[in-house]
Amino acid sequence: QSVLTQPPSVSGAPGQRVTISCTGSSSNIGAGYDVHWYQQLPGTAPKLLIYGNSNRPSGVPDRFSGSKSGTSASLAITGLQAEDEADYYCQSYDSSSYVFGTGTKVTVL
Amino acid sequence: EVQLVQSGAEVKKPGESLKISCKGSGYSFTSYWIGWVRQMPGKGLEWMGIIYPGDSDTRYSPSFQGQVTISADKSISTAYLQWSSLKASDTAMYYCARSCSGGSCHYFDYWGQGTLVTVSS
Numbered sequence: 001q002s003v004l005t006q007p008p009s010v011s012g013a014p015g016q017r018v019t020i021s022c023t024g025s026s027s028n029i030g031a032g033y034d035v036h037w038y039q040q041l042p043g044t045a046p047k048l049l050i051y052g053n054s055n056r057p058s059g060v061p062d063r064f065s066g067s068k069s070g071t072s073a074s075l076a077i078t079g080l081q082a083e084d085e086a087d088y089y090c091q092s093y094d095s096s097s098y099v100f101g102t103g104t105k106v107t108v109l
Numbered sequence: 110e111v112q113l114v115q116s117g118a119e120v121k122k123p124g125e126s127l128k129i130s131c132k133g134s135g136y137s138f139t140s141y142w143i144g145w146v147r148q149m150p151g152k153g154l155e156w157m158g159i160i161y162p163g164d165s166d167t168r169y170s171p172s173f174q175g176q177v178t179i180s181a182d183k184s185i186s187t188a189y190l191q192w193s194s195l196k197a198s199d200t201a202m203y204y205c206a207r208s209c210s211g212g213s214c215h216y217f218d219y220w221g222q223g224t225l226v227t228v229s230s
Contacts, residue, residue, distance in 0.1 A: 045220040048216065048218050098159070098208075103154070
């Protein structure tokens with residue numbers, strides 16, 4: 001049972017901006033632990049998209065950005081592209097365990 | 110280039126044992142943690158546990174403690190996930206992933222390609 005809650009799905013037209021929320025609690029995000037984001041394209045392994053709340057690994061387009069406030073975090077995708085259609089997961093730390101969000105499917109209309 | 114290469118797909122019967130592997134290359138295998146993540150069909154990601162090959166320090170998710178065993182052989186840069194008695198509910202894709210050590214570095218920067226485990230009578 002995931003301790004980080006995400007909306008099941010979000011959608012947007014090409015070029016639009018979409019955001020995905022990740023809601024935690026005082027034992028994980030609210031305790032000061034960083035939030036990280038992964039993109040999982042259909043049939044492939046997850047890929048690190050954002051680490052340390054707002055940092056992008058080399059090669060990740062700057063269309064992707066992350067933020068954190070209180071017990072929640074958000075991933076924003078600006079200038080949505082067809083290739084962004086995928087599942088997105090947030091991840092943090094809680095009671096000596098790595099914890100993942102419930103996952104959000106992004107659909108490009 | 111950092112790579113994690115996992116062993117191939119497995120089809121097993123309930124009650125059988127299984128050990129799958131994850132071989133790291135392109136980095137110092139003993140200086141990073143290796144975690145295992147389960148993804149059941151059509152479902153999300155679940156953290157199972159993690160091992161530090163440098164000293165074999167191992168941590169398990171409470172959900173998987175006692176259900177699986179995580180190990181590593183640093184001489185061949187390989188981590189393992191094993192079951193002693195599989196159940197149909199173990200059918201899933203299993204990923205290994207690298208995590209850096211120290212401080213607030215609790216994320217997975219490189220992932221294996223996944224190993225599909227199917228348990229069916």
